Amino acid sequence: MVSTSDALFAHKNSGIPDIEELPHSNLEERGRQRFCSALRRFAIQEMPEMVRKDFDQRVAPAHKAKGELIGDAVAIEEVMKGEASYRFYSTLRYNAQEMCFQSVQEPIERALPEMIDVAKAAVQRNPAGGSLRLNPEMPIPPYVSQLDVHLTPGCFHNEWVEDDVAQGAVVSLGARVFSASMNHRSWGGVAKVVSRWLKHERPDFAPVRILDIGTSSAKNLMPYAEAFPDSEAHGVDVAAPLLRYGHAVAEHEGIAIHLSQQNAEALDFPEGHFDLIVSSFFFHEITVDATRNVLRECRRLLRPGGVMVHQELPATCLVDAWEDFFWNWDTEHNNEPNYTSFRAQDPAVLLEEAGFGPDENFAQLLPDIGTYPERAEAFGWDEPGRPRHGKGAWYVFGSSLPS
Amino acid sequence: MADNSADKPTKDVKLPRSSKGARSRFFDDPAIDQIMTFLLELMAETNALRERADTIERLLDEKGTINRDEIEAYRPDAECEAERSAWSQAFIQRVMRFHEPD
Ligand SMILES: C[S@@+](CC[C@H](N)C(=O)[O-])C[C@H]1O[C@@H](n2cnc3c(N)ncnc32)[C@H](O)[C@@H]1O
Numbered sequence: 303m304v305s306t307s308d309a310l311f312a313h314k315n316s317g318i319p320d321i322e323e324l325p326h327s328n329l330e331e332r333g334r335q336r337f338c339s340a341l342r343r344f345a346i347q348e349m350p351e352m353v354r355k356d357f358d359q360r361v362a363p364a365h366k367a368k369g370e371l372i373g374d375a376v377a378i379e380e381v382m383k384g385e386a387s388y389r390f391y392s393t394l395r396y397n398a399q400e401m402c403f404q405s406v407q408e409p410i411e412r413a414l415p416e417m418i419d420v421a422k423a424a425v426q427r428n429p430a431g432g433s434l435r436l437n438p439e440m441p442i443p444p445y446v447s448q449l450d451v452h453l454t455p456g457c458f459h460n461e462w463v464e465d466d467v468a469q470g471a472v473v474s475l476g477a478r479v480f481s482a483s484m485n486h487r488s489w490g491g492v493a494k495v496v497s498r499w500l501k502h503e504r505p506d507f508a509p510v511r512i513l514d515i516g517t518s519s520a521k522n523l524m525p526y527a528e529a530f531p532d533s534e535a536h537g538v539d540v541a542a543p544l545l546r547y548g549h550a551v552a553e554h555e556g557i558a559i560h561l562s563q564q565n566a567e568a569l570d571f572p573e574g575h576f577d578l579i580v581s582s583f584f585f586h587e588i589t590v591d592a593t594r595n596v597l598r599e600c601r602r603l604l605r606p607g608g609v610m611v612h613q614e615l616p617a618t619c620l621v622d623a624w625e626d627f628f629w630n631w632d633t634e635h636n637n638e639p640n641y642t643s644f645r646a647q648d649p650a651v652l653l654e655e656a657g658f659g660p661d662e663n664f665a666q667l668l669p670d671i672g673t674y675p676e677r678a679e680a681f682g683w684d685e686p687g688r689p690r691h692g693k694g695a696w697y698v699f700g701s702s703l704p705s
Numbered sequence: 706m707a708d709n710s711a712d713k714p715t716k717d718v719k720l721p722r723s724s725k726g727a728r729s730r731f732f733d734d735p736a737i738d739q740i741m742t743f744l745l746e747l748m749a750e751t752n753a754l755r756e757r758a759d760t761i762e763r764l765l766d767e768k769g770t771i772n773r774d775e776i777e778a779y780r781p782d783a784e785c786e787a788e789r790s791a792w793s794q795a796f797i798q799r800v801m802r803f804h805e806p807d
Contacts, residue, residue: 329760329777333753340752340793341745344801352803360806389731390803393741396729401749407720414718450724457725462718472720482790635729 318424321467321550324417325409325475335405339482342398349391350628356387357624375618375627382627396635399453403476407455410471414463421467421546424553431558434549436542440563445589446540449637458518458541470519470547491671492582492613493525495696499668500578500609501529502678509533509577513603515566515596516584519548522613524557526580533578536571538564567595574605582613586644593644597656607705610658616690616697618645620665620683625690649699658701667695748800752793759789 327335361381365372372378382388410417425434442459450457454476456469500507509530514523517537527535537559539545545561552559564570579600585593600610618626626645633641653663666680673694681688681695691697730738760779764771781789 329757329779330753333756334749336756336789336793337749337752337796340790340797341748344794344797356806387803387806390741392729392731393738394745394801396731397742397745400724401745404722405749407722411718411720449726453724455721455724462720466718468718468720637724637726 317429317556318427318550318554319420320554321417321420321424321471321547322474324420325406325413325471327406327409331405331409334401335479336482338398338401338405338479341394342402342480345391345394345398349394353382353387353391354624356385357382361385372623374623375630378623378627379630392631392635395631396453399636402479403454403472405479406472406475410468410475414466414468414471417467417471417547417550418463418465421550422465424550425546428553430553430556432549432552433560434545435560435562436545437563438542440540440565442540443565443567443588443592445587445592445640449639451587451637453637458539458544461543465546466543467547467550469541469543470545473544474519474521474547474551492696493522493580494529494671495668496580496611496613496698497526497529498671498678499680500611504609507578507609509608511576512536512578512580513538513571513576515579515581515600516587517548517561518544520552520559520561521548522580522582523548523559524552524555526578527557527559530578535559536576537561538566538569540565566599567592569599569603571603573602574608576603577605577608579604579608579610580612584614585612586615586641587638588644589640590643590647593647593652594655597652597658601657604703606703609700609702611698611700613696613698615641615645616667617647617649617665617699619648620697621690653699653701659704662703663699663701665697665699667691667697670694670696748796752796755792755796756789759785759792 357378362372365381372381446457446459454469454473456462456472458469458473460469462468510533512523512526512530512533512535514520514526514535514537517523517539518541520537523535523537527533535558537545537548539561540563542563545563549559549561552561562570585596588596604610615629616625621629629645630642632638649665650660650663654660667683667688667690668680669677670689673689689695728738732738732741757776760776760781761771763785764775764779768775
């Protein structure tokens with residue numbers, strides 16, 4: 303039998319097949335996936351409102367009547383953790399998270415050899431002009447390897463076969479199941495939101511080189527390459543299977559991006575190499591010490607006149623006690639042990655420590671494209687009726703350097 | 706470096722089904738945590754069965770007679786996708802009938 307890679311090499315001028323289309327789910331699997339999407343949506347959109355109502359109408363008044371103060375997230379958790387509403391919310395959310403990933407594993411197992419062939423062909427042919435640079439000697443930081451982050455069995459970095467892409471597929475396709483019935487999260491949503499805002503704020507900004515740190519499979523890098531077509535787009539991550547998978551997707555899409563396996567705490571690019579440095583959903587997964595190292599690297603790599611924008615979870619000092627309590631659930635239950643301590647940092651302090659100037663530093667809420675198709679401008683923190691992060695807005699922090 | 710690269714099979718990879726790290730428990734009796742997983746898995750199976758029945762019904766409406774391959778090969782159009790997603794959400798709402806707080 304002719305292998306997929308032989309067949310691919312026989313057609314030198316044809317494109318790279320879509321790796322995302324290779325896993326085929328059968329009727330049962332599609333039925334389960336749809337259920338997982340709906341369950342997750344129910345658990346993170348509807349249940350929290352029910353838990354809040356239970357807190358406001360029953361639990362809080364009972365404690366207040368006894369003269370007890372419930373002033374912050376820790377106190378809310380203390381009084382809620384024994385309540386049925388909170389326990390059921392938590393168990394639904396936890397199981398939904400596990401089930402989303404499990405629902406894609408079997409189709410991925412069946413398609414794996416073919417997916418690997420496609421990823422290898424993408425590396426050898428690079429029809430879009432991108433590149434993939436792996437470093438099998440690079441140690442995986444312990445904050446990535448000690449727990450399976452996000453309850454993704456196998457985490458980001460584990461490899462089960464030569465040239466493996468399995469975890470790239472599990473992370474990408476699992477996330478698709480997750481978000482299938484969520485209206486405010488579209489593919490590459492963050493990158494589209496941030497690039498629209500950048501173009502609005504700085505119409506003349508034309509980055510020569512862009513860097514996305516903790517890029518995973520470059521889902522939130524590709525839209526920058528499209529928004530700034532004259533730039534050279536780079537992405538770094540520690541996880542080889544995610545990078546291989548992302549490279550195959552980009553080469554299929556015809557988007558040239560340059561991916562490398564590196565620890566963002568110490569990158570091999572020269573000083574002042576980038577005009578735009580971005581990240582999304584990254585810092586809360588690493589330790590606060592690592593965050594300080596990465597921000598110092600960003601300072602070293604940013605060129606005068608350059609801009610840095612990190613999408614993250616809003617810091618504790620920027621939200622009320624209930625929202626703080628709501629976000630911190632993941633710390634213990636989604637295998638993200640650094641979540642609470644990252645959020646406890648004041649972004650302004652982190653940025654100053656890394657050498658960015660107080661006049662340039664910012665923390666903003668940007669309008670989501672789906673929810674606000676017409677508005678590019680950031681929300682004011684005390685703007686009446688402004689949405690919160692995750693519900694029509696995206697929180698970002700960052701800085702820029704004077705030219 | 707991945708810590709499990711030593712003995713890599715060339716095919717038939719079986720991915721791990723559970724995550725590294727202690728499993729969260731939300732109830733005083735761990736049997737209730739387990740029962741919740743059973744319940745949600747059973748709901749997922751019910752959802753899958755319902756999609757099969759819906760596929761058969763739609764094909765019968767269209768063609769009058771069908772075979773197993775047609776059931777497996779059926780691909781819902783956007784309208785049917787939307788109806789099925791709405792069904793799944795309503796199904797969860799019906800089963801998750803929480804008691805009103807006292
Ligand atoms: C939640 S994911 C990021 C998702 C991605 N930015 C997106 O928007 O789709 C976090 C990523 O950071 C990577 N990572 C963690 N620590 C890192 C480090 N020190 N250097 C580079 N990448 C790292 C992980 O491997 C993982 O892929």
